[in-house]
Structures are given as C-alpha cells and as structure tokens.
Amino acid sequence: MGSFKYAVRDGSRLIIRHWGLSALTILTSMAVFYLIGASVLLVLNARHIVNMLEGELSVRAYLTSRANPSEVVETVSAIPHVVQVGIVTKENALEKLKARVGDWPTVLELLGENPLPDSIEVWVDKASSVKGVAQALTAITDISDVVYAGRLAEKLSQFSHFASQFSLAILIVAVTASAVVLFNTIRIAVYSKEEEIGIMLMVGATPTFVAMPFVLQGVILGGLGSLGASSLLAFSYKGVIARLKDILPFLPFLEDGVVIMELGLILVGAGATVSLIASLVAVETFTKKAMKPL
Amino acid sequence: MDIRFSGVSKIFYPDITALEDVYLEIPKGEFVYLVGPTGSGKTTLLRCITREVAPTRGQITVGSFSLRKISRVDLSIFRRDIGIIFQDFLLLPHLNVFENVAFVLEVLGAPQREVKERTGEILDQVNLWRRRFLYPPQLSGGEQQRVAIARAIVNAPSVLLADEPTGNLDLHTAEEIMQLIISINALGTTVIMATHNQYLVDAYRQRVIGIKAGRVVRDEKRGRYNLDGEF
Numbered sequence: 001m002g003s004f005k006y007a008v009r010d011g012s013r014l015i016i017r018h019w020g021l022s023a024l025t026i027l028t029s030m031a032v033f034y035l036i037g038a039s040v041l042l043v044l045n046a047r048h049i050v051n052m053l054e055g056e057l058s059v060r061a062y063l064t065s066r067a068n069p070s071e072v073v074e075t076v077s078a079i080p081h082v083v084q085v086g087i088v089t090k091e092n093a094l095e096k097l098k099a100r101v102g103d104w105p106t107v108l109e110l111l112g113e114n115p116l117p118d119s120i121e122v123w124v125d126k127a128s129s130v131k132g133v134a135q136a137l138t139a140i141t142d143i144s145d146v147v148y149a150g151r152l153a154e155k156l157s158q159f160s161h162f163a164s165q166f167s168l169a170i171l172i173v174a175v176t177a178s179a180v181v182l183f184n185t186i187r188i189a190v191y192s193k194e195e196e197i198g199i200m201l202m203v204g205a206t207p208t209f210v211a212m213p214f215v216l217q218g219v220i221l222g223g224l225g226s227l228g229a230s231s232l233l234a235f236s237y238k239g240v241i242a243r244l245k246d247i248l249p250f251l252p253f254l255e256d257g258v259v260i261m262e263l264g265l266i267l268v269g270a271g272a273t274v275s276l277i278a279s280l281v282a283v284e285t286f287t288k289k290a291m292k293p294l
Numbered sequence: 295m296d297i298r299f300s301g302v303s304k305i306f307y308p309d310i311t312a313l314e315d316v317y318l319e320i321p322k323g324e325f326v327y328l329v330g331p332t333g334s335g336k337t338t339l340l341r342c343i344t345r346e347v348a349p350t351r352g353q354i355t356v357g358s359f360s361l362r363k364i365s366r367v368d369l370s371i372f373r374r375d376i377g378i379i380f381q382d383f384l385l386l387p388h389l390n391v392f393e394n395v396a397f398v399l400e401v402l403g404a405p406q407r408e409v410k411e412r413t414g415e416i417l418d419q420v421n422l423w424r425r426r427f428l429y430p431p432q433l434s435g436g437e438q439q440r441v442a443i444a445r446a447i448v449n450a451p452s453v454l455l456a457d458e459p460t461g462n463l464d465l466h467t468a469e470e471i472m473q474l475i476i477s478i479n480a481l482g483t484t485v486i487m488a489t490h491n492q493y494l495v496d497a498y499r500q501r502v503i504g505i506k507a508g509r510v511v512r513d514e515k516r517g518r519y520n521l522d523g524e525f
Contacts, residue, residue, distance in 0.1 A: 006400055196386055202344065203449070204374030205401035207366055291366055293348035294306070294341075 006209075011216030014189045022221055025185045029225020029275070030232070032178040033267050037233040039167040040263060045254045046160035052252040053156065056149035059122045059134050060088075067142035069118050076122055079136045081129035086121045090114050117144065175270075178222070179278040186218050186282035198290060207287040211280065218279025219272050226271020230264035295357030295375065295452040295484065296321050297343060302352035304338055304508075312338040314508040316352070320486065322452070325479045327495050328488040329519055330505035336488035339505065340455045343486070344376055345369055356453070374402060377446030377483075381458035383438045385430040385445075392417065392426040395444045402449060416444045420474060436467035443471065447478055454478060456487040460494060472498055495519035 015022045063072055069087045076085050093116040124133050130148055137146045190197065200210055237260060241253050299318040305311050313335045320326055328336040341347040342354055345361050354361045359372045385394050396413040404412070417423045420440040430438055439459060446454060456475060460468035472494050479485045489495060495502060495518065502517030503510060 006403075195384070199384060199386065199397075200401045201370070202346075202373060202378060203398045203401060203445075204370050204372075204376075206370040209401060209403070288366075291369060293345050 004212075007212035007216050010213035011220065014193075014213060014217045015220060018185070018189055018192070021185055021188060022217075025181055025221045026225045026228065028181045029178050029222050029271055030228040032174040033226040033229035033271050034233055036171055036174050036270075037229060037263060037267050039163075039170045041233070041237060041254070041260075043160065043163045043167045044259065044263075046156060046163050048254040049251055050156045050160055053149040053152055057124050057127060057130065059124065059130060059137060059146060059148040061120050061122060061137045061140075061143045062145040062147070063118045063120065064142055064144045065117065067118070069120065072140065072142050073120060075140060075142075076120060076137065079133055081124045081126070081133055082122055083125050084123040086123075088119045088121060090116045090118050093117075093119065175274055178225075178271075179274050182218055182222055182275050182278040183282045185221065186214050186279045187286070189217060190214055190283055190286045197286070201287065201290055207284070207291065210287055211283040214283040215276060215279045218275040218282075222275025222278075223268060223272040226268045229271070230267045233267075234260050234264055296355075297453070297484065297486075298353075298355045299339075299342075300353045300355075302342065302349045302354060304335075304342065304347060305350045311508050312347075313342070313349070316508075316510055318503070318510065318513075320484060322484055323479070323482050325476070325485045325500040326487070327500055327502045327517070327519075328486060328505060329490075329495060329502055330511075332490075334505045335508040336505055337457055338508075340457055340486065340488055343453070343455060344373065344378060374449060375452045377449075377451035377454040379439070379442050379446045379454070379456040379459045381461040383430070383442045385438060385441055387430050390427050390429050391422055391433070391441050394430070394441055395448050398445055398448050412448060416448045420444045434467075435462050436464075436470065439463060439467075439471055440474070443474055443478075447483070451483065453484045453486070456485065456489075458488055458490065460489065460491050465493065468494060469497075492519040 061072075061076070063069060069089070073085045073087060076082060091114070094114050097116070122133060122137065124130055134146050134148050137143050197210055201207075241255060244251075244253060297318070297320040299316045302313055302316040303311070304313040316339065328339060330336055338347055342349060342361075343356060345364065348361075356372070357375070359368065361372075364372065386397065389397060392413060395416060396409050399409040399412060414423065417426055420443055422437065422440055422444065425433065425437065430441070433441065439462075443459070446456075454475070459475065460471050463471060468491060475485055475487065476498060499516045499518075502512070502514050502519070504512040504517075
C-alpha cells in the first residue's frame, strides 16, 4: 500500500515537474491516436458500405427508346432467380429527379424535353444471383444499360482493401512514433532523478519499486492523450458524417454509436498499453545499467 | 553478517589493477579501519561489498549471499542490510533532513507510522531532531555527515560501510562522528571504515587493514595508522 502511495505521489510530481514535456507528450499521443482512429473509421465505413451494397437485391435496367416496357417485363420475369419486376416510366423518373434537385428547377428547364429513358427495376432472390441476372439482362436487345449496386460494391471493395493496407501502415508508423515520444519523455524524467534513483538502488529499493512512478507517469500521459483523441474523434465524426450525408445521400455511412464507443475504448486501451511498454523499457534500461557492477 | 574475500582481484580496463589477490575475513560485529594511500584500493574494496564493482577473479560472500552471481531482486534485498556513508554525503538537496532519512524507509515500503517513528528516533540519536525541517545546503558539513549516517543506519543494517566519513570535517566534528560510529558498532553492527585520519585510528584503536597497490599489506587486531612509514 505504501509502495502504491509512493508511486502515485511521485508519478504526479514527475508530471507536474516536467509539465511542458507532459503537455507535449499528451498532445503527440492525442494526434497519433486521432490519426489511427480516423483511418480505422475510414476502413470501417468502406467495409460497411460494401456490405450494404452487396446486400442490395435490385438491378436497374434502362430500355432503348424503341422498347416496349411490358414486353421487356415479360421477358425478364422468365429469367431464373428474378422474383419481381417493376416499370419506372420516363415521366416517373423525371418526377423523382425533380424531387431530388429541389432548389435547382432551372436545371430541368435547360433540359427541355424529358431526356430520361424508361427503365425497369428487377428484384432477385439472393445477393449471389445479382451478377448472373445482370448479365442476362445485358443480353436483351431492348435493354441499353444495366446498373446494379454490386458493380459499385466491387469498386468500393478494391478501395476498402487499399484503405485497410494504408491504415495498417499508418497504425505501425503512428504507434512507433507515439512509443518513441513516450520513451523519450520517461527517459528524460528518469535522468532528471538519476541521483535519487542511484541512492534508492543503493539502499535496497527493487527495480520494480523504482520503475512504478515512471510507468504510472507514462500510462497517465499516454492514456490522457488517447482519451482526448477518442473524445475528439467521436465529436468530429458526427460533424463529418452529417456533411458527407449531404454530399453523398445515397451512401449508407456507419452511424452506430456503439461501434464509435468501442473504437474509443480500444484507442484508450491501446494508448495506455503502448505507454506502459514504452515507460517500462525506458526505466528498465536505466535500472539495468545502474545495477550492473563495474 | 560475516564478510569473506577469497582471492579477490579487480582489474579495470585496460590494465589498472585495483585489487590483487585479497583474502579477508571480517566477523559479524567487528570494527575495521581500511588504511592506505590514495588510489590503493580502499574504495574499490568497499564497492565490491556493495556489488557496485564485480571482482575480475575470486569470491566474496556476505552472510548467506554469494556476490559472484546474484539476481537484481536478491541484490536489492542484500543491500537493505548494508548501510553506506559517503565522503561527500550524497544527500538529496530538494528533501529536508527528515525526508532524506525517511526516504530510505519509504523506498523499502515501510508503513507511514513506522517511517515517522523510526526516523524520529534516529534523528534524536544523531542529535538532529531540532534541525529536521532544514535542507542540506542549510546545514554545516558535520551536520550533513550526521544526516548521511542517520540515513545509513535508519533501517538497522547489519553492516555499515563508511568511505572517508570524516574527510571533509574538522577534528572536533570528526571526533563527534567517530563516537557516533563507535556507538553504532557497540550495538552489534559490523563497521568497515576507510580513512586517512591518523588521529582517529590511533585514538580509537580497532582492527586495521593496510592496503597498498591493491594488496593487503598488513592486518592487525588493534593496530595503528602508519607504522614506520608503512601502511
């Protein structure tokens, strides 16, 4: 109990004594863990969008100007795995477009006569059937173009894969940078108490006892940095998603509060763990050297 | 704790011989003076006992501890039973007298009540209780040395090592310190004191071990400082 009290008292003193360095370390950890959190959120969002789009069971097929929509519906209904087919007339499509552009009616005026084609919306029985049905639709001469979410999902999947690798690289660089900064902070603190530690070791203090205040100092600094990063990330993520939804309303972004909270907790845990290891290495290197006989 | 040196030699890189083939036997509770010219190996011998220096050859045992191969945890436990007084005191300037002494018990994890009681008793013993709130720079050399002694004995060690404890003090103060160390020895603590103070060695006759160029050149039960110009 006495040892713990000593560690808390001395750990706090170390933080206050080197307050400038402490603040700098907290800020660095904060920046590093914010960067890590942001890149993880990017990857999570890409995966979330891919999963959502892959689960989309409808295919849109645009008809040529000469096509008879009813005949096309009949042909398409006969394709295996198709469960439902609906017609979207060019008039309906224009109404939807008007509703979407809202404040910019002049754009529609500029278009003049309705340039939109008739189209059909095809629902299939399961996600794995989407690609086959889309290929079958392409073969029909009355259909000029086929659009389905899976195509976007394929492209996004490639982006997601790249983002994962990029995120991993960021993670490695950022964690290393954070560990180095913390290691140096603790090392400076250790050297500032070199004489005291020397006397402590001479009177029989164990290396663990000597290390405790420094490790506590490191964990507090790293923990505070990552806690700050988590809070800032949660706060800024809300704003970023709100703006992205305005710009890209058709994309399903990740808005699950539990996931954001879990990510925050993982970041705090990772911050404390990295600090613990960096502090232990810094102080252990010193005590090992100090206890080594000449 | 008995202290035994068996054929101990220490050669510092590249070829400075600090100790050469030292055989010593110091029984528990004995008072030993280490005498010899500067650079003869007295401090190296003391530092071998605290394992700040590892012998190049030979074996040192202190009580049940063999110092040849000792783990870091065992070394910490071993050092708790050794008190050290340095010539230049090595007090922590940002701690007051009480804190400098209490520090030892704190780092050994003693409960706060015991730290207060024991530190109070020791400061009383070395006559520094009234100066307990002063800081090292506010004390005289003799007072600083008494703080260093209090710190060395506060956890009641079995062995007290003193490296020139009176080196920076006037004769009167040196005598005061000497009487304090003798009184600690009278309580059963083994004392090994490296000194250049001829007056003290001759006035307070004890076992004298003379060292010259790293070798033990004499070992007398109740010796004098400098016999016929030889150490």
